[in-house]
Amino acid sequence: MMRFVDKHIELDKLPKKFKKMTATRFASVLGLNTWKTPFATWCEMTRTYEEPFTDSIYTIAGKVIEPKIIDYLKERFFLDIETPEDVYGKDYFKKTYGDFYGDVKIFGGMWDAKSDDLIVEIKTTKRAEDWLKDIPIYYKLQAALYAYLSKIDDVIITCSFLKDGDYEDPAVFVPTIDNTIVVEWKMSEDFPDFEKRYIKPAMKFWKDHVETGISPDFDERKDADILKALRTNVVGVKDDEIEKLLAVIDADQSAYNKASSEIKVIEKRLKENKEKLKKNLQGKFGDNDDRVEIKSTAYIYTLSKNTKSSVDTEKLKQDELYEKYLVEKVEYRMSVKAVNENDSKD
Template identity: 25%
Template sequence: MREINTLDMGHLEWLEARRTGIGGSDVGSILGFNKYKSPYQVWLDKTGQWKEEQTDNEPAYWGNVLEEVVAREFTERTGKKVRRMNKMYRHREHPFLQANIDRDVVGEPAILECKTANTFLADQWEGDSIPEQYIFQVQHYMNVLNRDYAYIAVLIGGQKFIWKRIERDQELIQLIQERLVEFWEVNVKQMIPPSIDGSDATTAFMKERYASSEVGKEILLGQAEDELIASLKEQKDIKKIIEINISQIENQLKDKLGQSHAEVAITPSNLITWKPVVSNRIDTKKLKAEQPTIYEKYRRTSTSRRFSIKEIK
């Protein structure tokens, strides 16, 4: 295992060092278990084609601030001493596999990962549950540092503290390592992009990255794109059929409630509700007609790109 001292590194220098390999926070994304970042985005970052803008991120900020609080509480509750290492570790055989652990556990072949979570995500931590991306992250760290087990501690909603032990899973580690090595050796080093998927993360990223265009510019695409369009049309036709089937089932259930003028129905396995929902919205047409000055003052203009396909006849 190789070590790089990060104590005197500035934040930007540390980020650049992270881009020279695959870190723990990248693993879930590469494996497709991060709804906020896709494999394609990681590939762009590692190949230097795109750098995520460092903007104010409240969750990330408070996660860093509270890391020490979580570590101290872990020691308080378990009696186990932990220490900050200020090092970037690299795998002995594959140095592009790297780890920045939160804490080392003194006197044990273990590490500690400190997390914070929104109250709405509390169910992901119930019982023995741990979010998949964190399982992959700590297994990756155990692989890089050759540790036997790990602890993960989380502060949920700022008021509930949980800690759990995660055993080393060599079979899972092998699967993770094989995928990460393939991603680095094939996708990154050979500049072969991973498939652009249909995840929310990729959709949002495309909208952000390609927000502007050259007015009136045209390009020529080939037969491959026509095949993609044909596949798209086929999938949309299937989607319409599914949506009709969904509406049919929902209407059948609504009819059952409607005949009895009921808002709630109970089956042996489900609770069905069909209740009025009141929402208040500004009538912009009326506001523009009756109070044009106020309308202009608070009107907000936004620009987006509309995607459409029309068959050439």
């Protein structure tokens, strides 16, 4: 259970085990990831909410091209580096639970390749413009965290700039000096104050937000999808009355959805023509008439007039009375959509 308090969330019960601050989450908690907010990352680490992972053309391309880059580094730069499979075996993810730093409490994750004195981070992108001036900070911090945890000073980050065709068939991609950059740098030179500037603030985030279950402030726009999911109460069908209602509604809804296109055309035409008749009959009202009635060969159509009083809200605002008498009115609206076959069921 959780409570929304102002612009943050407070958990009533903490999970038995938090998810560690991996390199991909590291820059996010520091507010340095363009694509993910500190709140979204907090939701992941506290197991409050996380989007189910599904492979995309981008992740698939990355997986296919990564071993090509490692071979490229070995052959072109004569680097003596190892892959996770070289170190931990074929089932390295299962063996390590996706964490090569099991003895570290807060931080963790998996490097792409390394040697005793070198960390290698491999990236692919379609957005070459992001790399024009320097390595994007959220990528650089990923490699920096692994270098820090491994007590290694030398780092290499590679980035292959892909075209649409490379995503369609990444197996044919061949890394060259024209499509792949290799950037070498040192922790001692680029991040001489890494622990003070990055590690300690990240640890403070962990202590202040993860261990307490009190989230950082969320952003209604940037975190909209997560907030929508958290504010939705998914009810299990355990009430006999609801279960019976759903069965009947499902049948009727299915029957309605299967209605022929001809019927839907008729419904649309009927609605449009009724609106036309309504506008026509409005012009037939006399000064003392409350309703206008017209008969066809099959039906009687009656248009009633009802006069309602309304409040001049603009005038109230000018007199500074609008807010004083403003009250919230809760309304409920029900929508219906088909269940996706991939949706999980309780």
